[in-house]
Amino acid sequence: MSGSQIRRSMPLFPISIVMQLTELSARQIRYYEEHELIAPARTDGNRRLFSLTDIDKLLEIKDLIDQGVNLAGIKQIFSVKEKQVITEDVKKEAEKARRELTDEDLRKLLRKELLNAGRFNNNGRNSMGQGGSQFFQR
């Protein structure tokens, strides 16, 4: 399971292959790297080497571009999706807990939760600054 993660992030493909797989131009792919949407590995000779994860990301980028989203937007979307991955992690564990419900699993779940607490800056502001009316409090 962690092995497949390694495989998915293994740098394997030269840009020519990625162009075919994604139907993106080399220029586009380099541009997206320049703006830090992807970070392909490099060979000793400075050639890009893309992983499956990179390719998936490129396909997602292509989708969003088609929907009119600009690069800044895609960057934001990726960052909220990263959060999503973690909550989904918790979700999966909850699922497992539902099935098994051993004390050991519950301890693991709790531990993970605590580790992730406050890991991201919560961007949620509120229109009334501090000391907003109690009437409107969430």
Added chain:
Amino acid sequence: MSGSQIRRSMPLFPISIVMQLTELSARQIRYYEEHELIAPARTDGNRRLFSLTDIDKLLEIKDLIDQGVNLAGIKQIFSVKEKQVITEDVKKEAEKARRELTDEDLRKLLRKELLNAGRFNNNGRNSMGQGGSQFFQR
């Protein structure tokens, strides 16, 4: 709790007030409505009336615009965040289950999970189409 939800979505503010609160121009605010990022209510005389939810959204829009995200991107982000709310819902329930762990709660959790399953189109594609190599399977 559901009461405060009602209050937060209650149409209260005319555009002039919203301009001050958000430091957005009227033209901008209308522009964002035109592109369906907000949907303020209207008075009998067709004037816009904004809720606190609208104002929060506008502040978030302002932030994202400042970060260079275009409207299409903001729209996507809003839709992703909606998902997030739901997974966070599940997360909260998982937290609760961890504390209480009654059979009843677990049944509720499961029910919610099943109800939300497939509620959103999962946009996740895979670089290898169908029949991709087992080697790379997630």
Added chain:
DNA sequence: AACAAATGTTACAATTTCTAACCTCTGGAT
């Protein structure tokens, strides 16, 4: 070692897209 093909970098240009500002006109409120 030498050559051909692929890829990297950089610069310039062109095109497209966004967004804010300008402007006019309408309709509601006093």
Added chain:
DNA sequence: ATCCAGAGGTTAGAAATTGTAACATTTGTT
């Protein structure tokens, strides 16, 4: 009836994205 906030159309300027070309470097092959 008048006044003014608000609605909506149009446009200009800026920014983003991609294409193209020139030239350097790497890779693989013979």
